[in-house]
Amino acid sequence: MANSGNSDGLKKQILNIIGKVKDDSKLRTLLIASSVCILIFVVAFASNGNSKKLGYNKFAGASQRQSVALESNSDSAEIHRALKSVSDVKESVNEVLTIDIPAYVISVDGKDLAAFITKDEAEVLLDDIIKPYIGDEEAEIADIGFEEDVKIVEKTVKPSEIQNSDEYEEILYYITKGTNETKIHEIEKGENFWVIAKKYNISVDSLLKANPEVKPERIQIGQEVSLVVPKPLLTVATKEIKEYKEYIAFETEYEDTNVLYKGDYRVKKAGKKGEREVVAEISKQNGIEVSRSILKENITEEPVTKVVLKGTKDPPPRIGTGKFSKPTSRGVITSPFGMRWGRRHTGIDIGLKTGTPVTAADGGKVIYSGYKGGYGKCIIIDHGANMKSLYAHNSSLLVKKGDKVFKGQTIAKSGNTGNSTGPHLHFEVRINDTPVNPTKYVKY
Numbered sequence: 102m103a104n105s106g107n108s109d110g111l112k113k114q115i116l117n118i119i120g121k122v123k124d125d126s127k128l129r130t131l132l133i134a135s136s137v138c139i140l141i142f143v144v145a146f147a148s149n150g151n152s153k154k155l156g157y158n159k160f161a162g163a164s165q166r167q168s169v170a171l172e173s174n175s176d177s178a179e180i181h182r183a184l185k186s187v188s189d190v191k192e193s194v195n196e197v198l199t200i201d202i203p204a205y206v207i208s209v210d211g212k213d214l215a216a217f218i219t220k221d222e223a224e225v226l227l228d229d230i231i232k233p234y235i236g237d238e239e240a241e242i243a244d245i246g247f248e249e250d251v252k253i254v255e256k257t258v259k260p261s262e263i264q265n266s267d268e269y270e271e272i273l274y275y276i277t278k279g280t281n282e283t284k285i286h287e288i289e290k291g292e293n294f295w296v297i298a299k300k301y302n303i304s305v306d307s308l309l310k311a312n313p314e315v316k317p318e319r320i321q322i323g324q325e326v327s328l329v330v331p332k333p334l335l336t337v338a339t340k341e342i343k344e345y346k347e348y349i350a351f352e353t354e355y356e357d358t359n360v361l362y363k364g365d366y367r368v369k370k371a372g373k374k375g376e377r378e379v380v381a382e383i384s385k386q387n388g389i390e391v392s393r394s395i396l397k398e399n400i401t402e403e404p405v406t407k408v409v410l411k412g413t414k415d416p417p418p419r420i421g422t423g424k425f426s427k428p429t430s431r432g433v434i435t436s437p438f439g440m441r442w443g444r445r446h447t448g449i450d451i452g453l454k455t456g457t458p459v460t461a462a463d464g465g466k467v468i469y470s471g472y473k474g475g476y477g478k479c480i481i482i483d484h485g486a487n488m489k490s491l492y493a494h495n496s497s498l499l500v501k502k503g504d505k506v507f508k509g510q511t512i513a514k515s516g517n518t519g520n521s522t523g524p525h526l527h528f529e530v531r532i533n534d535t536p537v538n539p540t541k542y543v544k545y
Contacts, residue, residue, distance in 0.1 A: 200260075201257035201258060201259060202257060202258065202259075202260055202263075203255065203256075203257055204216040204217060204218060204255075204256065204257065204258045204262070204263055205217050205218070205219060205220045205222070205223045205253050205254070205255055206223075206253070206254050206255075206256055206258065207223050207226065207227065207251065207252075207253060207254075208250075208251070208252045208253070208254045209249050209250070209251055209334065209335065210249050210250050211250070214276070214334065215264050215272050215276075216258050216262050216263050216264060217263065217264055218263060220253060220255075222264075223253045224253065226269070226272070226273065226276075227247075227251070227253075229273055230273070230276060230277060230335055230337065231245060231337055233388070234337045234339055234385070234387070234388050235339070239343060239345075240341035240342065240343040240383070241341065241342040241343070242339060242340075242341055243340045243341060243342050243382065244338075244339065244340040245337070245338070245339045245340075246337075246338055247335055247336060247337060247338065248335075248336035248337075248338045248386065249335060249336060251335065275334070276333065276334045276335055277331065277333050277334075277335075278329060278331045278332070278333065279331060279332035279333055279334055280329065280332070282329055283327075283329060284327065284328040284329050285325050285326070285327060285328065286301070286325070286326050286328055287323060287324070287325050288320050288321060288322055288323060288324045288325075288326065289322065290322055290523050291435070291452060291522060291523030291524065291525070292320075292523075293317065293320070293435070293436060293522065294308050294309070294317040294320070294442075295435065295436050295437065295441070296435050296436075296452075297326070301328055303328070303330065307330045308326070308328070308330075310330055310331060310389070311326070311327045311328060311329055311330050311331060312326050312327055313388060317442050318442040318443075331387075333387055336386050336387055337386070337387050337388075338384070338385070338386055339384070339385045340382060340383070340384050340385075341382070341383045341385070342380065342381075342382055342396075343380070343381055343383055344378070344379070344380050345378075345379055345381070346376060346377070346378055346379070346401075347376070347377060347379055348374040348375065348376055349374060349375030349376065349377055349400070349402075349403075349404045350374060350404065351372035351373060351374055351375070351404040351405055351406055351407055352372075352404070352406045352407070353372060353406070353407045353408075353409060354406055354407070354408050354409070355408075355409050355410075355411045356369065356408060356409070356410055356411065357410075357411050357413050358410045358411065358412060358413065359412075359413050359414050360410070360412070360414070361410060361411070361412025361413070361414060362412045362414050362415065362487065363412050363413060363414060363415060364412060364486075364487040364532075364533050365411075365412035365487060365533060366409050366410065366411055366412065366533055366534070367409070367410040367412075368407065368408070368409055368410075369408040369409060369410050370405075370406075370407065370408035371405075371407060372404070372405055372406060372407025373404060373405035374404055375400060375402045375403050375404035375405075376400075376401050376402040377398050377399060377400045377401060377402075378398065378399045378401055379395060379397070379398045380395075380396045380397040380398070381393050381394060381395050381396060382394045382396055420464060420465045420466060420483070420484055420485030420486075421463035421464040421465050421484035421485060421488070421508065422463055422464060422508060423463070423484075423486070423488075424463065424542075425462040425463050425490070425530065425539075425542040425543050426460075426462055426463070426508060426509060426543065427462070427543045427544070427545065428451075428459055428460055428461070428462050428490075428492060428526065428528050428543070429451055429453060429457060429458070429459060429460070429515070429526060430458070430460075431453065431457065432451040432452050432453040432457070432525075432526070432545070433451065433452055433545060434449050434450065434451060434452075434540075434545050435450045435451070435452040435525060436449065436450035437449055437540070438536075438538040438539060438540065439538070447529055447536035448491065448493075448527050448528050448529035448530075448536060448539060449527075449528055449538075449539050449540065449545075450525045450526070450527055450528075451525055451526045451527075451528060451545065452523075452524070452525050453515040453524055453525055453526055454515070454524060455496050455514075455515060455516050455517060455524045456496060456514050456515065456516070457514065457515040457526075458511045458514060458515075459480075459492050459495060459511065459512055459513040459514065459515055459526055460509050460510060460511050460512065461482055461490075461506045461507065461508055461509065461510045461512050462482075462490045462508070462528075462530075462542070462543065463482075463484045463488075463490070463508045464484065464505075464506065464507045464508045465482040465483050465484035465485065465489075465490075465505070465506060466482065466483050466503070466504070466505050466506075467480060467481070467482055467483075467500050467501065467502055467503060467504045467505075467506060467512075468481050468482065468483045468489075468502065469481035469502060470498050470500055470501050470502050470504075471498070471502075472518075472519075473493070473519075474519065475519050475520035476491070476493035476494065476519050476520075476527065477493060477494045477495065477516070477517075477518025477519025477520070477521065478493075478494070478495040478496065478497070478498055478513070478516065478518045478519070479491065479492065479493045479494075479495070479519075480492045480495070480498060480500065480512055480513055482506060482512075487532060487533045487534075488530070488531070488532060489530075489531040489534070490528070490529065490530055490531070491527075491528070491529035491531065492512065492513055492526060492527075492528060493519065493526070493527035493528075493529075494515070494516055494517060494518050494519050494521045494524075494525060494526065494527050495513040495514060495515060495516045495518065495526070496513075496514050496515065496516025496517070496518065497513060497514045497516070498512070498513050499511060499512055499513055499514070500512045500513075528543075530542050
């Protein structure tokens, strides 16, 4: 029982010393590690010593072997006590390993999130979570903090619960993303955020949140974007004081005239936006604006009202059938009508291989056929009754200005001319020269 007594005494001494240095977390951790090594050595020493008692020298004389045999009963008892001693030492190792040590724990709404040896380490983690939201040089940060109840609490934890330096980036990613999952998409030719979102069945807003540093209108082939929509475990709340200039929208007035057909409009006097200087308080959560309060404003330029003439004369008879058909027999919409990347998209984009036939959506008269700025090679058809259709980014044009075309006639071959990110047809429907949503007239 000598080994058992020694191990018990060693264990008590270790626990006594650990108790005396409880206020020094680094020294205590070092002592625990050293103690485990000592106890493991004791286990190894005891096991080695006991194993020697389990046999005898094969070269011993007959009298010695006889003596060993006679003492086998007493040896068995001794071996049993030796094995119990080893077991006691192992229990001591386990007890030392399960000793709680002081730590600084980040607590969120009363729940432990991460534990560190020093308070500085916990504070650095919180600072790194906040850091991405204080980089706007154009705004003054009036207040910043966490929406949740976040505290650094000093308490005792198991050594295995302490975050080490190798785990730091992992825990930071987990807290800011709400998951350890990573999912990346590499931009391919002809893709934009709308196409990618549709491909993975997520919203464009979610894709924007997953990639706050990416500008959708500037993505490049081969660029990687994240598909993981962040759900942070902590909400960084900021209040910014920002000074900026903004436009003031002008109003529009209408005047009747019998010079124009009904449904026709003509600008008599152009409108002009006004301008004002604004000081606002902007509240954000994880970089997303949730509210804005105007603290002060100064109008530097008044807006000018737009005056538009409105036709009252009966229009000429319709040229076409009045019902549009799809301008292509194949393809899918890769970009819809409406706001896109902060500005209005006046038609729909239909993804197609270069050279695909483009047909007239209805009968009418070609009023434009040629190169038209960002539209590239473009055709515009007047269908009468103030209805027009436009076909842009073509590779070749098969009709000329003044031609009369019938519904379904091939008028062009699709392409990638003008301001285009890939082969497609840009198709517009215009009523009174104002673009409207083409999907109200054709279905894809």
